Amino acid sequence: MEHFSDRLATAIRTRRSVVCVGLDPVLERMPPELVEKYRLQAAELGDEAAVAACFQEFCSGVIDAVAETAACVKPQAAFFEQYGAAGWRALAAVVRCAHQYELPVILDVKRGDIASTGAAYGRAAFGGAAGFSGRVPGLDADAVTASPYLGDDSLQPLVDQCAAGRGVFVLTRTSNPGAALLQEVEADGRPLFLRVADLVRELGASHRGESGYSDVGAVAGATAPAQLRAVREALPHAFLLVPGYGAQGAGADALAGVAAGDAAGFVVNASRSIIFAWQVAGGDYRRAAAAAAESMRNDLQDVL
């Protein structure tokens, strides 16, 4: 079974890109041609299925457009869950679309629970669960994001999936304004997020691929560059998933010193600035997304 970390390293090297395109579809920001098409279908299919189909076509269009410039994609589960069973089915289709281009998929779910519950979340996101006569397919993501608040026993069931070629990105120091409230609580001179980084290192030590990277990575935001560098120092072999670039305000300079290993060792997420680029640039949404991803790739060349 190929390691998740090796697949991500290959994607970064072959595309010479650390761009992670966040797939956060929002109905009010769908392009007019898709709204027109699926509004008509809503009368027949119902609103839930029509919006889900609209999201599926939109995200597939974005994936087609960025397949050569992005290193990976990151669908945000919440936006699909809003549309119930149909949304869940659309999310599975979006993962399949990315896999046609051999684009690794980081499913942003921020889950975390213990024992059998944690294992069930793993089966839902990855390879699926047992049915009466065979396996029911899961979402088949390559990796998930996970929240560490419950402790190591809530991360372990997801980390166990690394043996099946999957990956986990644990929230350490996030990019939002409220991140510091708990994550920077200091005890014995060490902030909480670095204790989480220690945990990530321990959990990931026995899951290293041929590329040298671990399948257990960390989420660390570009909006707090000093903390991002501290996470890197604590985790020399981890892939970092870096939010906060672009729409959230951080630039390429925030990434100085973060590269590690020979495939960068991090991916930088941008969602709205790429997928909704058509609202600023005008024209076809796919062309606008392709141009925005290309421009972001170029901006980030220097830090590689």
Add this chain to the structure above:
Amino acid sequence: MEHFSDRLATAIRTRRSVVCVGLDPVLERMPPELVEKYRLQAAELGDEAAVAACFQEFCSGVIDAVAETAACVKPQAAFFEQYGAAGWRALAAVVRCAHQYELPVILDVKRGDIASTGAAYGRAAFGGAAGFSGRVPGLDADAVTASPYLGDDSLQPLVDQCAAGRGVFVLTRTSNPGAALLQEVEADGRPLFLRVADLVRELGASHRGESGYSDVGAVAGATAPAQLRAVREALPHAFLLVPGYGAQGAGADALAGVAAGDAAGFVVNASRSIIFAWQVAGGDYRRAAAAAAESMRNDLQDVL
């Protein structure tokens, strides 16, 4: 709009019960008569739909059986998510079933994300999202569990739903063996979980019902009784959701001093010991669940 906290207080008072029945369906533990029925249907419906339908009938049967002895039910989303779109639809049906008995539903999702993503999780769990021509229904839960690691701005989008009659239970000191690792990190003499409790108090202060309780509660486990009492001291007006009773080892004595207000101010969750009671007691799964819930209600009478 009636407050969530008032609905829960009413359910506790009318049933004279603090029992929360956790709905954690697992295929290997389904009763033989349901396995036989749905194994046959799997050939026609497919495994995903057949298992989901099996879980739906099982959980509905448990709800029917405990409707007069339980104060609320707590479906665990992970077990349904494993079965994809069909699982999601079954989860929605289980919520509707509980509502027929006016049983409040705490949806155990442990979500948490910022801004528009957090709001999307809220719409998915509660009232649903906008479609092309109207509203797409959400899961219509009464309350959700939420993880605080990202900070106050990840809880706020869920707390905002209190104005629409919903509730939130924030993880503070959980019941699992690994809970202490982060939750008991001490800074300035105060463990992290009490900082989270402070946050719960602040977020919930402006969402109090007529019963005096807040719509923003806390998860605090019975396996750490001293910490549970400390959470209660920090949160005199909050409902506490207490896991760890029964299968996880804690008894009624762990709840001494935890009651607050005139409707107990807490609910105690038990999942496997009630829903899979038939595996120990034998006989019909519904009768066994009813007896187990009744027995737990009696065990907890003294602490009310």
